[in-house]
Amino acid sequence: MYPAAPASTSLDRDRARAIVAEVTHWHHKFEVFPGVVTPGSYDPGFLLEKLQLPKDMAGLKVLDIGPSDGFFSMNMARRGARVTVVDYRAKNVHGFGAMEQLTALDFDYRQMNLYDIPASDIGAFDIVLFLGVLYHLPDMVRALNIVAGLCQGRLLVETEFAPALMPGVAVAQYYEAASLAGDITNFWVPNRDCLFAMVRDVGFKIDRIDSWGTRILVDASPGRTAKTEKMAYAYGLLPG
Structure with missing residues (x-):
């Protein structure tokens, strides 16, 4: 189903x-x-199967935002990709550090808040994974705008969504405190139309979608036209 662990290592x-x-x-x-x-x-x-990543990723620069324990980072590195990781936690606070030690794979791990990425020297990427993160963020549009600015190829967004929430109208539901799944880190859950509209407004076209239950995957790439000025107005980025 996905690349196997290496057959030999110095660890028992x-x-x-x-x-x-x-x-x-x-x-x-x-x-x-x-x-x-x-x-x-x-x-x-x-989900790895649904992403439809290339089997050979040699030479590709990949960004994994919010990697959790590093399953996707691990698999992309094994396929030859150069993987950069962004997470607000130190790698040893979750399983990523252990995964890195056990696989002996190399990652460029950046401990930072997603909203701080524009001030970093992180660069641009051929593939950006933004999986299971969007609905944990208080400003979805700003987050997508930042992520889109890092991607020069495929942007893969997977998130919780509200399939029955006002179809045909771009809306999102806000969850107070821990009212969604008992998790205080959940903020907004968009419906399909809202997610698609946000992806388009940050300058991307939607190439493929997949959904199951209350989860949705958007596979997108830079659109033919430049990013609209809407985001520049929103975040004060227009030249003086």
């Missing part, structure tokens, strides 16, 4: 299990070392 399986056990919480459930599966609650293998 017992030590690998001990490293996995040192992580307080795993979200992703995946084989992080031959014969060692993390105790996550979410198996992301099906």
